[in-house]
Amino acid sequence: MNSVVDFINVNRDRYVDELKQYLAIPSVSALPQHAADVRRAAEWTMESLRGAGLQNAKLIETPGHPVVYADWLNAPGKPTILFYGHYDVQPVDPVELWTSPPFDATVRDGEIYARGAADDKGQVFMHIKAVEAHLKQAGSLPLNIRFFIEGEEEVGSVHLDDFVRSHKQDLAADVVVISDSPMFDRGIPSICYGLRGLAYFQIDLRGTKSDLHSGSFGGAVANPAFVLAQILAQMKDRGGRVRIPGFYDDVRELSEAERAEWQKLPFNETKYRKELGAPKLFGESGYSTLERVWARPTFEVNGLLSGFTGDGAKTVLPATAMAKVSMRLVPDQHPDKVAQLFEDYLRKVAPKTVELKVTRMHGGKPWMAEFDNKFVRAAGRAIEKGFGKPPVFNREGGSIPVVSTFQEELGVPSVLFGVGLPDENAHAPDERLDLGNFHNGIIASAYLYQEIAELNE
Ligand code: BES
Ligand code: MN
Ligand code: MN
Numbered sequence: 483m484n485s486v487v488d489f490i491n492v493n494r495d496r497y498v499d500e501l502k503q504y505l506a507i508p509s510v511s512a513l514p515q516h517a518a519d520v521r522r523a524a525e526w527t528m529e530s531l532r533g534a535g536l537q538n539a540k541l542i543e544t545p546g547h548p549v550v551y552a553d554w555l556n557a558p559g560k561p562t563i564l565f566y567g568h569y570d571v572q573p574v575d576p577v578e579l580w581t582s583p584p585f586d587a588t589v590r591d592g593e594i595y596a597r598g599a600a601d602d603k604g605q606v607f608m609h610i611k612a613v614e615a616h617l618k619q620a621g622s623l624p625l626n627i628r629f630f631i632e633g634e635e636e637v638g639s640v641h642l643d644d645f646v647r648s649h650k651q652d653l654a655a656d657v658v659v660i661s662d663s664p665m666f667d668r669g670i671p672s673i674c675y676g677l678r679g680l681a682y683f684q685i686d687l688r689g690t691k692s693d694l695h696s697g698s699f700g701g702a703v704a705n706p707a708f709v710l711a712q713i714l715a716q717m718k719d720r721g722g723r724v725r726i727p728g729f730y731d732d733v734r735e736l737s738e739a740e741r742a743e744w745q746k747l748p749f750n751e752t753k754y755r756k757e758l759g760a761p762k763l764f765g766e767s768g769y770s771t772l773e774r775v776w777a778r779p780t781f782e783v784n785g786l787l788s789g790f791t792g793d794g795a796k797t798v799l800p801a802t803a804m805a806k807v808s809m810r811l812v813p814d815q816h817p818d819k820v821a822q823l824f825e826d827y828l829r830k831v832a833p834k835t836v837e838l839k840v841t842r843m844h845g846g847k848p849w850m851a852e853f854d855n856k857f858v859r860a861a862g863r864a865i866e867k868g869f870g871k872p873p874v875f876n877r878e879g880g881s882i883p884v885v886s887t888f889q890e891e892l893g894v895p896s897v898l899f900g901v902g903l904p905d906e907n908a909h910a911p912d913e914r915l916d917l918g919n920f921h922n923g924i925i926a927s928a929y930l931y932q933e934i935a936e937l938n939e
Contacts, residue, residue, distance in 0.1 A: 483932055489619045490611070490924050497611050497924065498594065498917060504530070504603050505587040505596035511547055511570035511637045520633050523569045524548045527606070527631050534610050535617030536629065542649075544641040547633030551652070554613070555626045560935050562626035564655035564894070566884065567606035567662055568635035571598035572909045579911035592917050593906075599915040600902035605661035606631055608901065608920055612927035624935035628655060632884070635662075638682070638844025639883040646884065646891050657857045657934065658888045661923065663900030664908075666876050668916075670748065671869045671926075673861055674898035676776060676877030677885060679811035679848035681820050682784075685710070685828070686839040687803045694799040704835030706803035707788035714805060716831050717781050722766040722774075724781045724809070726827045732814045734850075736777045744772050747874060757905060776877035780810045806843075810879060817845035846883030851895055860933035861897045868926025869919075873899075899930070 509523035510516040524541050531552035532539040539552035547570065555562070574584040574597050582588040587596035594604070609629075616623045630653060632642055646653060666672040687706040694703070718724055749772055755763050765774035774780070784807060789800035809820060825840055832838045853875055866872045878898075885896050901923035907913045 483929065486615045486619045486928050487925055489615045490921070490928060493611075493615075494921055497607070497920075498589065500530070501594065501599075501604060501607050501920075502587040502596075504607055505594070505598055506585050508574075508585045509570050509598070509633065510573050511634050512573055517547075520547050520570055523603075524550050524631075524633055527569045528552065530607070530610050531629055534614035536613060536627075542645075544634075544645055546637075546641045549633070549642075549645060550631040551629065553626070553628040554617070554623050555628075557623060557626050557935070560625040561656040561937060562628065562654065563931065563934060564628050564630055564653055564658045564888075564892070565609050566658055566660050566888070566896075567609070567631050568602045568633065569606065569631050570633040570636050571601070571603070572636050574911075576911065581912055584911075584913070589917065593914040594917055594920070595912055595914045597913055599913050600664070600906045601908040601913065602635070602662045604915040604920055605901060605923070608661060608923040609659075609927050611924045612931065615924070615928050616931065624932050627931065628653065635882065635884075638680075638846060640844060642884045643887050643891075646887050650891065653892060655892065655894055657894055658885075658892070658896040659861075659930065660882065660885065660896055660898045661900050661927075662882055663878050663880065663898055664902040664904045664906065665900055665919070666747065666874050666904075668903055669871070671865045671871060671873045671899075671901070672876045673853065673858055673865070673873045674876055674878050674900060675853040675858075676813070676850035677848060677898075678776075678779070678879050678881055679815065679817055679886075680808055680844070680846045680881045680883070681811060681817040681824065682806070682808040682843040682845065683821075683824065684841040684843060685713070685805045685807060686841070687832075688801060688837040688839075689803075689835065690799075690801050693801045696797045696799040700799055703799070704833065705799055706836050707800050709833060709836050710786070710788065710803040710805055713828065713831055714783060714807070717807075722764060722780075724779065726781070726820075726823050728823045729779070729809075729820065732816065732819070733779060734813045736773060740777075741773065743875070744770070744776075747772065747876070775879040777812055779812050779815060781807065782810070783807050808843075810881070811848045813848050813850045815848060817847060821845065844883075846881045847886040849882075849886040849889065849896075850877070851889070855895055856937050857895055857897050857934060860937055861899050861930055864926050864929035864933045865899060867929045868922045868924075899926070901926075
């Protein structure tokens with residue numbers, strides 16, 4: 483391993499230069515005008531895997547954006563890793579809030595700023611470079627590996643469940659490895675063993691056939707903006723509890739053991755609040771902040787649109803109102819079941835004065851794993867070698883829809899070893915990745931393959 487680590491240290495600057503090229507491709511999966519860029523990012527990923535020495539590098543078409551596949555399966559008798567990540571990124575708006583252009587990666591104070599730096603191109607690239615170091619330096623990998631990098635994660639991985647089901651042989655492995663999450667805190671590497679799920683909707687209300695003079699008609703018809711506010715206000719009580727009947731039926735309670743573990747984590751609530759710029763934290767009563775985010779479901783409004791929002795004042799009665807809303811789910815809630823409960827409740831609380839349209843958008847199942855297994859222990863040793871510290875174990879509030887599918891369809895455990903930081907602005911302006919963590923992450927990944935390979939000996 484020494485020569486592999488030497489190789490990684492010597493090539494430190496080259497990795498950053500190459501990552502800049504990857505980050506320059508605006509692979510925004512949500513926006514149709516970027517479809518060609520998304521494909522270009524898929525091709526770039528494929529070339530980079532090929533250049534690292536992997537075999538069978540190819541794009542596999544799906545009804546949406548292509549999947550990138552590559553493998554190296556020349557270690558008979560050794561375990562096989564399925565590495566999963568995504569090459570698509572979130573939209574960049576509001577672009578004027580970026581300090582440097584989102585697709586012109588810029589290094590400041592040891593961090594690389596660009597859309598996709600942390601989520602997820604930087605973390606995918608880290609593994610490509612770890613494989614490259616083994617193959618260039620040792621001529622071989624200590625185990626077998628398949629790369630499976632998708633281009634629709636940020637839009638809900640809608641075609642991936644079918645893909646996994648119909649490609650089980652191509653994805654066969656002993657363990658899934660994913661780097662697509664933050665570590666617990668700066669200097670505190672972590673292994674994530676739980677993710678929340680998601681159910682996302684658009685609500686459209688129409689009150690009248692067009693906007694109206696609010697003096698001539700105000701008081702005679704319902705105002706859809708007001709009705710929307712009334713509807714949304716009924717989704718949660720003042721204690722932060724979701725009011726949809728049946729919503730909590732399948733929620734697995736946090737075990738006392740888990741709660742006790744989380745209380746030991748170095749979490750500073752005041753620092754957390756100040757960093758967010760929130761006057762006061764708010765969440766479901768009876769739970770701590772970490773519990774609220776990691777182990778409890780929530781209902782959130784993601785966006786609202788109605789009426790006149792320009793400068794000045796306009797006396798108008800809007801014809802329509804729109805909201806994007808979503809629920810984060812925890813084990814053992816199912817997105818389809820929750821969707822039905824939500825729609826039933828919405829129809830019940832919506833008054834007859836408006837026309838209601840609900841559109842189901844993407845969803846994803848929650849995931850949680852036993853983390854006392856040999857792969858997680860191997861990852862713990864590798865992380866300690868890369869970061870000089872053993873990891874803590876955490877859950878996360880975000881979602882990666884395919885992870886529970888891997889568990890159900892392939893029957894193999896996943897190890898989530900992320901090197902982002904919680905304040906690296908994933909999905910927001912000035913997304914960045916700490917280059918020290920990126921570098922240590924390459925070393926830890928290189929050790930991870932070695933540690934997993936040795937499990938069979
Ligand atoms: N990398 C994130 C998931 C994540 C975020 C894991 C925070 C752990 C902590 C992923 O790219 C993501 O943003 N997922 C979406 C999924 C959705 C579009 C179905 C999410 O969580 O909103
Ligand atoms: Mn991601
Ligand atoms: Mn994301």
